[in-house]
Amino acid sequence: MKNKLISAPYLVWMVVFILVPLLMVAYFAFTDKDGNFTLNYVADVAQYSQIFVRSIWLAAIATVICLVISYPLAYILTGMSKNTQSTMLMLVMLPMWMNFLLRTYAWMTMLGNNGIINSIFGFFGLGPYKMLNTEGAVVLGMVYNYLPYMILPLYSVMVKIDKSVIEAASDLGCNTWNTLFRVVLPLSLPGVMSGITMVFVPAISTFIISRMLGGGGNLLIGDLIEMQFLGNAYNVNLGAAISLVLMVIILLIMTIMNQFGSDDETVLM
Amino acid sequence: MKKISKVYLGLVLMFLYVPIFVLIVFSFNTTKSRTVMSGFTFEWYAKLFRNEIIMSSLANTILIAVIASVTATILGTAAAIGINNMKKLPKAIVLNITNFPIINPEIVTGVSLMLLFVFFAARMNLEFGFVTLLIAHITFSVPYVILNVMPKFRQMDPFLYEAAQDLGCNSRQAFFKVVLPEIMPGVVSGFLMSFTFSLDDFIISYFTCGSDSQTLPVTIYSMTRRKVSPEINALSTLIFLVVVIALVLKNFVERRSESRSLKTKEESL
Amino acid sequence: MNNSLKRIIALLFPLVIGTSLLAGCSSDSVTDADEESEETEVQTLTVADEEYYSKFRDSGISINVYNWGEYISDGSDEGTLNVNAEFTKLTGIKVNYTNYATNEELYAKLKGGGASYDIIIPSDYMISRMIKEDMIQPLDFGNIPNYKYIGESYKNQAYDPDNAYSVPYTWGTVGIIYDTTLIEEENIDWDILWNEDYADRILMFDNPRDAFAIAEIRLGYSLNSEDFDELENAAELLKEQKKVVQAYVMDEIFDKMGAGEALIAPYYAGDAITLMDEYEDLGFVIPESGTNLFIDAMCIPSGAKQKEAAEMYINFMCEPDIAYATTSYIGYSTPNTAAYEMLDDEIKNDGISYLDEEYLAQNTTVFRNLSDEANQKMQDLWTELKSTHDETKNKWLVPLFMLACVILSITILIMRYIKKKKDIF
Numbered sequence: 001m002k003n004k005l006i007s008a009p010y011l012v013w014m015v016v017f018i019l020v021p022l023l024m025v026a027y028f029a030f031t032d033k034d035g036n037f038t039l040n041y042v043a044d045v046a047q048y049s050q051i052f053v054r055s056i057w058l059a060a061i062a063t064v065i066c067l068v069i070s071y072p073l074a075y076i077l078t079g080m081s082k083n084t085q086s087t088m089l090m091l092v093m094l095p096m097w098m099n100f101l102l103r104t105y106a107w108m109t110m111l112g113n114n115g116i117i118n119s120i121f122g123f124f125g126l127g128p129y130k131m132l133n134t135e136g137a138v139v140l141g142m143v144y145n146y147l148p149y150m151i152l153p154l155y156s157v158m159v160k161i162d163k164s165v166i167e168a169a170s171d172l173g174c175n176t177w178n179t180l181f182r183v184v185l186p187l188s189l190p191g192v193m194s195g196i197t198m199v200f201v202p203a204i205s206t207f208i209i210s211r212m213l214g215g216g217g218n219l220l221i222g223d224l225i226e227m228q229f230l231g232n233a234y235n236v237n238l239g240a241a242i243s244l245v246l247m248v249i250i251l252l253i254m255t256i257m258n259q260f261g262s263d264d265e266t267v268l269m
Numbered sequence: 270m271k272k273i274s275k276v277y278l279g280l281v282l283m284f285l286y287v288p289i290f291v292l293i294v295f296s297f298n299t300t301k302s303r304t305v306m307s308g309f310t311f312e313w314y315a316k317l318f319r320n321e322i323i324m325s326s327l328a329n330t331i332l333i334a335v336i337a338s339v340t341a342t343i344l345g346t347a348a349a350i351g352i353n354n355m356k357k358l359p360k361a362i363v364l365n366i367t368n369f370p371i372i373n374p375e376i377v378t379g380v381s382l383m384l385l386f387v388f389f390a391a392r393m394n395l396e397f398g399f400v401t402l403l404i405a406h407i408t409f410s411v412p413y414v415i416l417n418v419m420p421k422f423r424q425m426d427p428f429l430y431e432a433a434q435d436l437g438c439n440s441r442q443a444f445f446k447v448v449l450p451e452i453m454p455g456v457v458s459g460f461l462m463s464f465t466f467s468l469d470d471f472i473i474s475y476f477t478c479g480s481d482s483q484t485l486p487v488t489i490y491s492m493t494r495r496k497v498s499p500e501i502n503a504l505s506t507l508i509f510l511v512v513v514i515a516l517v518l519k520n521f522v523e524r525r526s527e528s529r530s531l532k533t534k535e536e537s538l
Numbered sequence: 539m540n541n542s543l544k545r546i547i548a549l550l551f552p553l554v555i556g557t558s559l560l561a562g563c564s565s566d567s568v569t570d571a572d573e574e575s576e577e578t579e580v581q582t583l584t585v586a587d588e589e590y591y592s593k594f595r596d597s598g599i600s601i602n603v604y605n606w607g608e609y610i611s612d613g614s615d616e617g618t619l620n621v622n623a624e625f626t627k628l629t630g631i632k633v634n635y636t637n638y639a640t641n642e643e644l645y646a647k648l649k650g651g652g653a654s655y656d657i658i659i660p661s662d663y664m665i666s667r668m669i670k671e672d673m674i675q676p677l678d679f680g681n682i683p684n685y686k687y688i689g690e691s692y693k694n695q696a697y698d699p700d701n702a703y704s705v706p707y708t709w710g711t712v713g714i715i716y717d718t719t720l721i722e723e724e725n726i727d728w729d730i731l732w733n734e735d736y737a738d739r740i741l742m743f744d745n746p747r748d749a750f751a752i753a754e755i756r757l758g759y760s761l762n763s764e765d766f767d768e769l770e771n772a773a774e775l776l777k778e779q780k781k782v783v784q785a786y787v788m789d790e791i792f793d794k795m796g797a798g799e800a801l802i803a804p805y806y807a808g809d810a811i812t813l814m815d816e817y818e819d820l821g822f823v824i825p826e827s828g829t830n831l832f833i834d835a836m837c838i839p840s841g842a843k844q845k846e847a848a849e850m851y852i853n854f855m856c857e858p859d860i861a862y863a864t865t866s867y868i869g870y871s872t873p874n875t876a877a878y879e880m881l882d883d884e885i886k887n888d889g890i891s892y893l894d895e896e897y898l899a900q901n902t903t904v905f906r907n908l909s910d911e912a913n914q915k916m917q918d919l920w921t922e923l924k925s926t927h928d929e930t931k932n933k934w935l936v937p938l939f940m941l942a943c944v945i946l947s948i949t950i951l952i953m954r955y956i957k958k959k960k961d962i963f
Binding site: 301303316387391396483498 | 600602604607608614623634635636637639650651652653654655788789790792793796797
């Protein structure tokens with residue numbers, strides 16, 4: 001048991017396939033096509049600040065909507081009987097096991113001008129409304145895909161809150177709202193924070209949702225990176241530079257979020 | 270209050286399930302229309318099974334998921350044993366690097382591995398394809414195994430291993446007969462997690478797949494970019510069905526074992 | 539990651555059992571399907587020289603074919619040939635078939651290295667770029683006897699002047715697909731793609747070369763312009779168009795036009811014919827003001843592992859029966875003279891597929907490869923086009939959002955600190 005050699009294969013694997021690739025991203029970001037050092041590509045990223053702004057903005061909206069939907073849901077769940085809780089949780093999680101491309105595709109067929117939603121509106125003499133190929137559709141796609149990532153951490157934190165604490169609060173004269181804001185909310189803060197990171201990180205880096213639901217006219221960071229490596233604008237160095245900037249942004253956000261999280265959770269996100 | 274929460278729960282579930290049910294309903298449609306049901310047919314299912322590209326990528330996906338998750342489980346469990354015995358600083362460093370693939374946006378992990386494979390491809394005889402996909406899947410799976418196994422060591426009595434040795438076990442026996450059963454739940458959940466993540470992964474596979482092997486999600490993506498046929502709806506329906514059956518079975522088994530253990534407890538009383 | 543997520547993920551284990559069951563079913567249904575199609579088979583395949591194709595019969599090799607989406611007869615329509623399956627049946631060579639959507643995507647995938655393909659089908663300008671960058675290799679025409687079927691007018695093209703690297707697969711023009719029930723204008727020309735009456739009902743090419751070409755025609759520039767000012771003007775025109783464009787797409791067009799999502803889209807003639815076969819309301823016009831003429835040709839990348847087998851595949855694609863199956867299924871015009879003879883007169887004279895040479899010479903331009911600088915410029919302008927956004931109102935929201943995060947975290951830190959101090963006392 002004291003033998004440390006047993007982890008050697010993994011350590012080698014970790015260095016070769018986790019550490020080196022990330023260093024290569026950095027290497028490509030700071031060199032030009034001939035391998036000479038340059039800051040041009042990293043500087044060029046500034047040119048795409050609009051894309052960054054839009055990605056952060058859309059991801060932030062999606063995260064907030066997820067939070068607003070999930071918080072009451074998780075709270076309601078914790079108040080149910082044990083059996084109903086596990087069934088409900090299963091129902092919430094089930095759609096997550098469909099491939100996200102299929103789920104996004106489902107919305108694509110529903111939101112179109114001739115999609116099922118507009119034909120329902122049409123039945124009442126309304127519309128058709130333009131829903132597909134808008135930013136709203138992109139946000140909807142993010143919310144739909146990542147909602148379970150918000151519900152789960154919230155639920156798992158709330159379910160641990162001792163019910164007697166809440167009872168004590170109301171015994172001591174707190175009304176429902178006061179209990180919620182002064183007792184439940186602070187206690188569930190770690191869950192809120194890990195939920196936010198778990199939704200925000202995939203949302204900011206997505207490249208399929210914007211293409212399928214956003215019409216391809218307004219790129220997000222993910223699209224921009226994909227375009228440099230496998231798409232219309234082949235430029236590996238620029239792609240690496242954008243990836244590097246994205247990593248830094250996410251690192252920043254994670255650090256902020258970790259400030260709120262409880263200490264023992266820092267290792268496990 | 271109760272009523273409101275029920276309605277709310279219903280609304281969220283509706284939001285989650287309506288798109289999937291729309292997909293399912295139109296998989297039986299005789300025409301390609303997505304708004305009008307014109308008849309009932311199994312034609313698209315027959316076509317789906319005849320589609321060699323889908324079938325071969327399905328086989329690929331399963332093969333890769335099996336090999337990757339088994340390898341990752343062995344590699345990760347061994348790593349966890351070694352890491353557990355490390356001193357504080359190296360342990361923290363290794364754990365933090367291990368966390369990279371989990372925290373980083375998938376697109377960055379995919380891109381970084383792609384850069385590494387391109388580097389190898391240029392210098393050694395490496396081709397994008399099955400091998401690169403496998404390496405990538407193992408790489409993003411191992412951290413989940415480690416994350417699952419590590420806490421089990423923390424819960425385990427550190428003297429258990431020594432006690433076994435004192436009682437005459439050699440170190441191999443002590444490991445397989447005493448330690449492994451203790452950490453088994455973590456190993457199993459790590460395996461299951463990496464297996465399902467490997468089955469479902471699109472983004473990393475998209476950047477690391479080659480000319481001769483694709484996984485099912487990559488094939489689904491190229492399907493959504495072309496003339497879309499209701500085959501894709503049929504595929505979604507089947508995947509959904511498999512997921513539902515799996516969850517129901519799992520729940521059934523769990524409840525039975527629960528009630529059985531309850532019974533034995535009662536009997537012993 | 540928290541525990542409940544892990545647990546729920548663990549619930550999914552039996553998925554494998556289910557999926558492997560599915561895989562098990564599949565082999566059965568394949569044989570069923572074969573028996574069925576035996577009865578309804580319409581087209582059959584005869585090749586001149588079966589001996590030639592037997593060379594690799596028992597060697598168990600496979601080739602990697604990288605082709606455009608929807609660009610081969612895959613047997614999905616009743617009575618059509620599944621070209622790749624027929625090839626495997628005839629030669630014993632397995633075909634790994636994958637798709638790309640644009641020439642640029644193909645270029646990126648190939649240039650990135652790593653992925654090894656034996657057959658690719660780029661368009662004219664991309665072929666000359668790949669020749670220049672040593673990405674494709676000369677063919678051994680001794681292995682491609684069916685090259686004789688390729689019409690003379692498709693040989694000696696500027697992109698491959700010595701006919702050394704490529705064998706034409708299909709050709710065609712670019713035009714406008716539109717919904718005839720809702721668009722009543724006569725003389726439809728490229729400017730309809732800017733018409734605000736059809737705002738949000740217009741689709742546009744999702745690749746820079748085809749998109750810029752349309753703007754360049756409108757501005758009266760050459761389609762092969764390398765002038766930076768001209769490129770910038772074209773980009774400006776495309777930017778103007780952006781507000782009426784519903785989406786930038788490639789083969790998604792089949793879906794969007796078919797479902798009536800959009801009314802107008804510029805696209806390739808062959809796909810327009812496929813669409814019109816399926817949806818009567820659609821029409822297609824090749825604008826008077828000129829358009830692009832393209833030839834897509836089969837090439838073998840420099841690193842190909844199975845060059846001879848790849849040449850066999852190219853030869854197979856030139857078999858009259860196969861070329862006929864291809865052109866009738868995908869709708870693009872064929873350069874194969876024997877296959878052309880097999881076509882119905884209706885198709886030969888549909889006014890879209892086979893235009894007379896004089897008209898083509900006068901009204902169409904073939905893309906040439908641009909200089910590296912011009913390519914880069916076009917690329918940059920294209921990315922800029924797709925990243926600019928009219929609404930600037932959001933500009934300050936993100937910095938504000940980040941600032942709020944920072945302030946929030948600092949307050950929490952301070953609060954924690956105060957609390958800790960209180961706890962101590």
